[in-house]
Amino acid sequence: MRRLTCFLSGRVQGVGMRCAVHDLARDYPISGFVENLQDRRVRIVAEGNFEALEAFLERLAQVAPGNIQKLDRFESQATGEFDHFTIRR
Numbered sequence: 001m002r003r004l005t006c007f008l009s010g011r012v013q014g015v016g017m018r019c020a021v022h023d024l025a026r027d028y029p030i031s032g033f034v035e036n037l038q039d040r041r042v043r044i045v046a047e048g049n050f051e052a053l054e055a056f057l058e059r060l061a062q063v064a065p066g067n068i069q070k071l072d073r074f075e076s077q078a079t080g081e082f083d084h085f086t087i088r089r
Contacts, residue, residue, distance in 0.1 A: 001078035003032075004053050006060075008042040010069030017042050018087045020063045027059075028052045031082035035089075046085070047078040 008017065013036050021034040021044055030048035037043055044060075046053060061068065 001047060001049060001080070002053065003045065003047045003076045003078045004057070005074045005076070006044040006046075006057070007037075007072040008044070008068050008070070009040075009072075011067040012042045012064070013040055015064065015067055017064060017067065021060065022085060022087050024059055024063060025056065025085035028056045030056055031084050033082070033086045033088045035087070045082075047080070047082055 018034045018036065021042070025032070025034075025046065028048065029052050030046045032044065032046035034042060034044045046056060048056075057073070061071070
């Protein structure tokens with residue numbers, strides 16, 4: 001298991017990005033959350049196996065390709081603290 005933390009930049013707030021990411025996450029055996037940040041980025045923290053996280057990221061790029069200008073990703077060891085994938089408000 002691993003943890004993936006992503007920061008999306010661009011026109012990613014006010015366009016339904018959190019809901020789109022949440023809907024996409026339901027297609028994979030991953031847990032974590034998506035949230036808006038005050039600096040106008042969106043943060044995604046997802047935990048799961050390598051294959052599920054890579055497939056999730058590949059499809060994430062297709063969610064709103066014109067809106068996501070930059071995706072920064074960081075990997076670490078999973079903590080197992082999440083039961084499912086949620087939207088943080």
